[in-house]
Amino acid sequence: MVSIDQIKELRERTGISMTVCKKALEEVGGDMNAAIDLLRKKGEAKAVERGDRDAGEGRVAIAGTDQKKAMILLACETDFVARSEECAKAAQGFAERVLVEGVDVDLSGEVADMGIQLGEKIEIKGKVIFEGPMIGAYIHSNNKIGVLVNLSGGSAEQGKDVAMHTAATKPDCVSPDQMDADLVEHEKGIWREQLVAEGKPAEIMDKIMMGKERKFCEDGALISQPFVKNPDQTVGQYLGDVVVNDFVLFQV
Incomplete structure (x- = not known):
């Protein structure tokens, strides 16, 4: 017996109506690939090919x-x-x-x-x-970038401002301590090779590496970035006591 989930999957992959998908699956005993082949043979190729585009x-x-x-x-x-x-x-x-x-x-x-x-x-x-207490949102004028930010409070203006900033800078995380450890280690490997190539003494290399890591994490974290509407302060300073709990950015 063909399940509704199988019919939905075939419909999503082909764009063909539920009824036609159901009949095709029933004819081939529920085999998804065989159903697609059958639809192609029956002249539904245009719709099927759309699923691969x-x-x-x-x-x-x-x-x-x-x-x-x-x-x-x-x-x-x-x-x-x-x-x-x-x-x-x-x-x-x-x-x-x-x-x-x-x-x-x-x-x-x-x-x-x-x-x-x-x-x-x-x-x-x-x-x-x-x-949450304040959900900020921003959609760019071309509708291809959208952001939601979850704040612990604050005003609607602050929510929109931080969402707009996020769309512009595309941060990796909320705060520096949340930066992905694997990403940091990858960058450290590159920095180390650069310092060796520059002939930096071993006794100061660790100190330089610490500075590079701190700057890398701050540059990629939302709250420590210079605020786009006023670069003299960070996003965190602009928000004051308001905490950024999370953000999501969608981009076409």
């Missing part, structure tokens, strides 16, 4: 309030579709569905229908919900 364009959409927001990244194949009214409306609708129904909401049917209607591969590449 790259959805490298798209747009970000955000829905919600200052205390709860959802963000999604809706991907498509062309900038023409990404900028269309249909895509904008669909992306906003999907964000609102995620906000109400949660990140596990199944949107595969609607996404597949959209792909059939527009003739492109459509997929949701990211979805997230933030809840």
